[in-house]
Amino acid sequence: MKKTKKTMIVVAVCVAMIGLASAAMAGEVKLILATGGTAGTYYPYGGAMSKIWNSKIPGMNVTAQATGASVENVRLMNKDEVELALVQSDTIDFAFNAKEAFKEPLEKMAVVAVLYPELVHIVVRGDLDIKSFSGLRGKKIGVGAPGSGTEANFRQLMDVHRMSKDDVNTQYLSFAESADQFKDKRIDAFMVTGGVPTAAIMDVATQRDIKIL
Structure with missing residues (x-):
């Protein structure tokens, strides 16, 4: 199919405060990155990103977590269960505007970067x-x-x-x-x-x- 979408990395709105608090208390920032299933692209991609962050940023400890991917990742973030997530671009629109699988707006997140086309x-x-x-x-x-x-x-x-x-x-x-x-x-x-x-x-x-x- 020719239909193309984008994968984005999304961050919880409160992640900066969480990171600062963790750093102040333990000298280490611990974050969970919600990815996707092991047979998809998100899981290995998220694992590679986590390794780079952990090796290049002092005190950073990011764990890539296997999930049901975009829709579940948005819900996990809005329940404060993860701090970072890989999410399909149209799923973000669905979440903000209460469409498709979302019955109410979920807005407790912000886009950090566009990563690659899907x-x-x-x-x-x-x-x-x-x-x-x-x-x-x-x-x-x-x-x-x-x-x-x-x-x-x-x-x-x-x-x-x-x-x-x-x-x-x-x-x-x-x-x-x-x-x-x-x-x-x-x-x-x-x-x-x-x-x-x-x-x-x-x-x-x-x-x-x-x-x-």
């Missing part, structure tokens, strides 16, 4: 005659975890192509779960909104013939 990948079995999004009608598709940014993007694409939920057999699976079921031919396709490369896609490509729409 692509909407739709991976299909190579032995199936699927050449476009509309070709997914009647197929079993992994659409991301419930309430995830990927799942929201899938519903947006359904609207664009004038398709309803009855047109496809949706499976609410994480990237890792989608990869496992795809390899076992229990689903026909799966969707990933993520950077390049993405572990789940690399995993299935080594074992199955695939196409990316």
